[in-house]
Amino acid sequence: MVKKILALGWLFLFFTPALFSQGHDTINVKTNHYSLAIGLGWAHYLNTLEIGGDAATINSLGISMKFFWEPEHRLSLGLETGFYRLYKVKSKTYTNVLGQATMSDVPLLLAVRMRVVDRFYLSAGAGLAVMFNKVTGIDNKVTSTIISYSNYQFSASYIYPLSRLWQVGGEFKFLNFGKSEDWMYTLQVLCAIRF
Amino acid sequence: MKIDIITFIILVLTLNACNKDTSVPVPVAGPNSIMNETHPLPGVSKLLMEGVYQVVSGSDFFGDKLVLKWNRCGISLACGNGKYFVLEAGHLDSVIFLQGYWRNGYTDGTGLASLYISRADGGVSILTGNSSQKIIMRGAYGSQSGLPDQSLVLEYIRPFSDKVKNSNFYILAHRSGGRTSDRLPVSENSIEMINYTEKFGSTGIEVDVRITSDGVAFLYHDPDINVRLTQKGALAGPIENYTWAQLSTFVHLIHGEKIPTLEDALTFVVDSTLLRFVYLDIKAGTGAMAKVIPIQQRILERAAQKGRDLMVVTGIPSTDLLNDLLAYPDFQNIPSLCELSVEDVRLANSRVWAPRWTLGTQNDLVMQIHSEGRLAVCWTIDQVSWIREFLNNGLFDGLLTNYPYVVAYYHYIQ
Numbered sequence: 351m352v353k354k355i356l357a358l359g360w361l362f363l364f365f366t367p368a369l370f371s372q373g374h375d376t377i378n379v380k381t382n383h384y385s386l387a388i389g390l391g392w393a394h395y396l397n398t399l400e401i402g403g404d405a406a407t408i409n410s411l412g413i414s415m416k417f418f419w420e421p422e423h424r425l426s427l428g429l430e431t432g433f434y435r436l437y438k439v440k441s442k443t444y445t446n447v448l449g450q451a452t453m454s455d456v457p458l459l460l461a462v463r464m465r466v467v468d469r470f471y472l473s474a475g476a477g478l479a480v481m482f483n484k485v486t487g488i489d490n491k492v493t494s495t496i497i498s499y500s501n502y503q504f505s506a507s508y509i510y511p512l513s514r515l516w517q518v519g520g521e522f523k524f525l526n527f528g529k530s531e532d533w534m535y536t537l538q539v540l541c542a543i544r545f
Numbered sequence: 546m547k548i549d550i551i552t553f554i555i556l557v558l559t560l561n562a563c564n565k566d567t568s569v570p571v572p573v574a575g576p577n578s579i580m581n582e583t584h585p586l587p588g589v590s591k592l593l594m595e596g597v598y599q600v601v602s603g604s605d606f607f608g609d610k611l612v613l614k615w616n617r618c619g620i621s622l623a624c625g626n627g628k629y630f631v632l633e634a635g636h637l638d639s640v641i642f643l644q645g646y647w648r649n650g651y652t653d654g655t656g657l658a659s660l661y662i663s664r665a666d667g668g669v670s671i672l673t674g675n676s677s678q679k680i681i682m683r684g685a686y687g688s689q690s691g692l693p694d695q696s697l698v699l700e701y702i703r704p705f706s707d708k709v710k711n712s713n714f715y716i717l718a719h720r721s722g723g724r725t726s727d728r729l730p731v732s733e734n735s736i737e738m739i740n741y742t743e744k745f746g747s748t749g750i751e752v753d754v755r756i757t758s759d760g761v762a763f764l765y766h767d768p769d770i771n772v773r774l775t776q777k778g779a780l781a782g783p784i785e786n787y788t789w790a791q792l793s794t795f796v797h798l799i800h801g802e803k804i805p806t807l808e809d810a811l812t813f814v815v816d817s818t819l820l821r822f823v824y825l826d827i828k829a830g831t832g833a834m835a836k837v838i839p840i841q842q843r844i845l846e847r848a849a850q851k852g853r854d855l856m857v858v859t860g861i862p863s864t865d866l867l868n869d870l871l872a873y874p875d876f877q878n879i880p881s882l883c884e885l886s887v888e889d890v891r892l893a894n895s896r897v898w899a900p901r902w903t904l905g906t907q908n909d910l911v912m913q914i915h916s917e918g919r920l921a922v923c924w925t926i927d928q929v930s931w932i933r934e935f936l937n938n939g940l941f942d943g944l945l946t947n948y949p950y951v952v953a954y955y956h957y958i959q
Contacts, residue, residue, distance in 0.1 A: 401778035401797050439779035443794045451779035451795055483781040488790045489759065494782025496769070530781055531772055 382514065382544035383421060385428075389414040389521055391538030395436045398532070402439035402451075410435040412536045414523075418463060420544070426463040430475050430503070431456060434525065436532055449488035455527055456480045457501055469509055469519075476502040479527050500528030507540065517542040567799050569728045572646045572657045572690045580644050583635025589674040590641075591615040594634075596705055597958055598622075602698035603686065607647075611699060612957040616743040617819045619645065621953065623746055627651040627929060629950035630658055631744045639664040639672055647686055650948045653728060659693045660684030667701070709959055715822045715943025716952045718747035719925055720766055721810070724947050725774055725799050732798035733774070734764035736805045736813050739820070746953030749822025749856075750814075751924070751945055754807055754837055756829040761789035762807035762836045766828070774799055785829065807837065811844040815853055822943065823857045824882055824899070824922075827866055834859065834869040838879055845880070858882040858897050867893060882922070887913065895919065899945070902926040906939035915940070926952075 393412030397403050412435070418428030436453045443449060461475030479498040485491065505523035512518060519540045526533050574580070586594075598611045611630075612623045620643060622630035632645035641662040648655045660682040662668045670678035680701035685693035720733035722742025731737040734753055742750060753766040767774055770784050780787065780795045789806070796804055805813075807825070814820050825841065827833045841857050848855040861867050861883040870876050870893055883895035887910055890898045897920045900907060911921045924945035926932055935944060936955045946952050 398777055399779065400776035401795060406779070437779065439795070441779075441794050443790050445790075447790070449791065449794055453779065453781065481781060483779075485780065485787065485791050485795070488794060489788040492758070492786050492788070492791065494780075494786050496782045531777070 383419060385418045385420055385542050385544045387416045387540050387542035389538035389540045391536060393434045393534055393536045396533040402441050405440050407438040414538060424465050428461050430459045430461045434534060436534055443488055447488050449485060451485045454482045457525060459503055471507045471509060473505045481529060496529060498527050498529030502526050515544055568730050569653045569655050571730050572655060574644055574657060578644060579642050580633055580635055583637050583642050586634060586636055590671045593671050593676055597702045598699040599702050601700050602696040610958065612954050614746060614953065614957060618744050621744060621746040621950065623950040623954035625954050627948060627951055636672060639668045641668050641671060650727065650950060656687040656689055657693050658686045705957055706959055709957055714956055715749045715922060716747050716949050716956060717749040717751055717822060717824065717922060717943050717945040718742045718745060718949040719751050719945055719947045721750050721752045721764060722747060727947060732800045732802050734766055735798050735802040736810055737802050739810060739813055739818060743818060745949040747949040749820055751824040751826050752810060754825050754827045755785055756833055756836050757789045757792060758786055759788040760836055762840055764805050764807060764810055770796060776801060808840050811857065815844060815848045815851060815855060821854055821856065824860055826860045831865050831869050834873050838873060861885060861893060897922055899924055902931065906935060908940050911940040
C-alpha cells in the first residue's frame with residue numbers, strides 16, 4: 351500500500367509540471383500585472399425558503415466585478431464584489447393585500463485564483479456581504495441592511511485572451527451567504543482588461 | 546485534479562455538517578396504545594398520586610427519587626438530574642395506566658415510558674379515594690423511539706410536605722415556557738409553548754416583548770429575524786423595523802407557529818391555562834410601556850372576571866424603561882417587576898424584585914422586600930447545584946429557569 355502511494359506520488363510529481371507548464375516562453379515579453387473584470391449573467395438562488403418558497407422568483411440577472419493582482423505566478427490575489435438578487439417572494443396578508451419581499455446581496459470578498467491549466471482558473475474567496483432586504487406592498491416600504499460576516503465563493507472560469515490588453519471568458523460560481531444560510535450559483539460572461 | 550475535487554467536496558461537507566435538527570423528536574406510542582381505552586381519573590385520585598417516589602428499579606438512570614405532580618395536561622415526573630417524564634394517565638377498571646415519554650433536558654436523550662398501578666399495588670385505593678394502600682408503579686422505559694425495555698419501578702414514599710403545600714412558590718419558565726435551543730417540540734415565545742410548558746411543571750412564564758414599527762406588542766426574543774428562531778423566510782434584519790402585517794405575513798417561528806401578539810398570548814394564558822404568573826420581559830426601548838401597560842391592564846381585568854389567580858407584571862430591566870414607567874400616569878398602581886436595585890423597586894412601587902442569580906441568595910434584601918409586602922424572584926438559574934442551593938438556602942418566592950422540571954423536583958421534594 352505504501353509503495354503504491356509512493357509510486358503514485360512520484361507519477362504525480364513527474365507529470366504535474368509537464369501538464370501545467372506554460373506553452374510558450376514569456377521572457378522579454380512585457381507583462382501586465384493587474385486585471386479588472388466585469389461579469390454579467392444568470393444568477394440562480396438555491397431555494398431553501400421554508401416560508402414562501404413556492405412563490406419565490408429565484409432566477410435573476412447578476413453582475414460581478416473583480417480586481418486581481420496577477421504576478422508571474424500561478425496564483426493571483428484580488429478583490430471581488432457584485433450585486434445579486436437572491437429571491438423575490440410574493441405573499442398575501444390575511445386581509446388579502448399582496449406584498450413582496452426581496453433579498454439582494456453585495457459580497458465583498460478577498461479572492462485567490464489559480465490557473466490550473468492554460469486559460470482555465472479555479473478561484474475561492476471569503477469575506478463580508480451587505481444584504482438588502484426590502485418589503486413593499488404591505489404598509490410602508492421597509493428596507494433593512496444587514497452585514498453578513500461569513501461568506502464565501504468557489505468558482506471556475508475560462509478566460510480567453512483577445513489581445514495583450516483584453517480578455518473574455520465565462521465563469522461558473524457558487525456563493526454562500528452565511529448570515530442567512532443562503533446559497534446561489536451564477537453563470538456569467540466575463541470581460542476583463544489587463545494593465 | 547482529483548485530489549482538488551475531493552478536497553473541495555470535503556470542505557463543502559464540513560461547512561454544511563452542523564446539526565440542523567431543531568428539536569428532539571417526541572417518541573409516540575403506537576396507535577393501539579392502551580390509553581385509547583382508559584378513562585380520566587377523578588380529582589381526588591390525582592391528589593393521592595402526587596408526592597415523592599422512590600425509584601426501586603431504574604435509579605441508575607433517573608436517580609433515587611422522583612416527584613410526581615399533576616398538571617393541566619397530565620402528569621409531570623421530575624428527576625433531580627435534569628430528566629423528566631411527560632405522561633398522560635387514565636384507568637381501566639381498577640388499573641391505572643401512565644404512558645408518555647421521558648427526556649433529558651440537558652441532552653438529547655429521550656424515550657418512551659409506560660407504567661401501571663395494578664389493583665393490588667394501589668389502583669383500588671387511588672380510585673376510591675382511600676390513601677391506606679401503598680402505591681407501586683411498575684413498567685419500563687425505552688430509548689429514542691424503541692419500545693420500553695428497561696425496567697422502571699416507582700414506590701410512593703410520602704406526600705408533599707406542609708411547607709410545600711402551604712407555599713406560593715413560582716416555577717417560572719423562560720421564553721414562554723422553554724427555549725428553542727433546548728430542542729423542544731414547539732417554539733419559544735409561541736402560544737404553543739405556553740400551552741406546553743405546564744407539562745414541564747411550570748406554574749408561571751416569562752415572555753419577551755417587542756414592538757413592531759406600527760406599535761403592536763408581540764413575543765420574540767432576539768433583535769433580528771434569524772434562522773435560529775424562525776423558519777427560513779423572505780424577511781431579515783431587525784424585527785422591530787417591520788409592521789405587524791408584514792411580520793405576520795412573512796415570518797413563522799422555527800416549528801411553523803405564527804408569532805403571537807402579546808394580547809393573544811396573554812388571552813390564551815387567562816382562558817386556557819392554569820399558569821399563575823406572567824413576567825413581561827420588555828426587549829423594546831423607551832416608549833414600550835405605553836403599548837404594553839394597556840394590554841396588561843385589559844388582561845388583568847379579564848383574569849379578574851374569570852376568577853383567575855394570575856399575576857401579570859411588566860418588567861423593568863433597565864433605567865430607560867424605569868423612566869418610561871415613571872412617566873406613565875398612575876405608575877404606582879401598575880403591577881411591575883424590577884430587575885434593578887431595591888431602591889428602584891421602591892421608586893416604581895414594583896410588586897416584584899428580580900435580581901439576577903449571580904448576585905447570590907441575598908437573604909437580607911429579600912427579607913426587606915418581603916417586609917414591604919413585595920415578592921422576590923430570581924433569574925435565570927439553570928445549573929442543578931445552584932437551583933438546589935437557592936431552594937435550600939434562599940428565600941425567593943420563585944425562580945426563573947430554562948429547566949422548570951429541575952426547579953420543580955427540588956421544590957417539591959423539600
